Amino acid sequence: MSPRTTLCFIFTCLILGSTQGPAQLRQDERNRSEKKEESQPKRPESKTKPANIQKESQPLLLIEKSGLNLRDDLQPAPSFGWFARWKFITRSVRQSIDNAPVRKARWRYLVVHNSGTKQGNAKAFDFYHTNVRRMSNGLAYHFVIGNGTTSGDGEIEIGARWNKQINGGHVHSDYLNNIALGICLVGDFNQQKPTEKQLAALDELIRYLRLRVGKIDGNSAVVKAHKEINPPRWPTDCPGDGFPYGWLHNKFD
Numbered sequence: 652m653s654p655r656t657t658l659c660f661i662f663t664c665l666i667l668g669s670t671q672g673p674a675q676l677r678q679d680e681r682n683r684s685e686k687k688e689e690s691q692p693k694r695p696e697s698k699t700k701p702a703n704i705q706k707e708s709q710p711l712l713l714i715e716k717s718g719l720n721l722r723d724d725l726q727p728a729p730s731f732g733w734f735a736r737w738k739f740i741t742r743s744v745r746q747s748i749d750n751a752p753v754r755k756a757r758w759r760y761l762v763v764h765n766s767g768t769k770q771g772n773a774k775a776f777d778f779y780h781t782n783v784r785r786m787s788n789g790l791a792y793h794f795v796i797g798n799g800t801t802s803g804d805g806e807i808e809i810g811a812r813w814n815k816q817i818n819g820g821h822v823h824s825d826y827l828n829n830i831a832l833g834i835c836l837v838g839d840f841n842q843q844k845p846t847e848k849q850l851a852a853l854d855e856l857i858r859y860l861r862l863r864v865g866k867i868d869g870n871s872a873v874v875k876a877h878k879e880i881n882p883p884r885w886p887t888d889c890p891g892d893g894f895p896y897g898w899l900h901n902k903f904d
């Protein structure tokens with residue numbers, strides 16, 4: 652190889668190395684979370700892990716990178732202006748959603764629950780999860796949508812787990828709780844149906860969160876009802892027989 656060809660070769664390698672940066676960062680995170688996962692007991696739900704993570708990982712493992720800060724890998728909030736089409740994502744709700752330090756490609760699922768109670772709000776469920784269920788991070792969901800009893804009809808409340816970007820406590824799986832946002836509609840949908848405003852608020856919240864969390868391998872976050880994603884070993888009927896599953900999947904699948 653002539654000196655000129657050698658220089659050219661090194662330069663090409665440098666360029667290739669630098670363009671792999673963000674992808675490698677994501678890979679580092681995946682490796683890290685997969686390692687963490689391996690250290691835990693085997694769980695049946697690991698089947699739900701998207702298969703393309705494995706596929707993408709092969710060539711990237713060859714590239715060495717170190718000293719990059721994962722905090723640089725944050726997902727920016729949507730940059731469009733204020734549109735009247737958001738009725739339930741109020742200015743303060745949007746601010747709270749935007750201000751959280753969301754990591755790129757972290758949240759892969761949006762999971763819908765019912766509270767199983769006729770009334771309640773974020774504060775009431777936080778009290779219950781903290782003091783009765785003894786959950787150290789309190790309110791197990793990231794978001795609560797009121798039904799007009801203890802909070803407004805269609806009112807979106809934001810939990811501390813969203814603000815702090817910590818795992819939920821809403822699905823029976825540590826692995827899924829780390830990659831799935833929990834949205835709870837107040838109500839017992841085995842006895843009643845969600846209100847029209849709750850569904851309209853859920854629709855807006857899902858659409859906004861999909862923009863906020865960004866795409867994962869080119870796809871939007873997957874929307875599931877709780878019973879559709881809980882590991883089969885722990886069956887649940889949440890969010891109840893009265894929840895419109897067809898409506899949810901027609902909109903977001």
Ligand SMILES: [Zn+2]
Nearest residue numbers: 764765877889
């Ligand atoms: Zn649930």
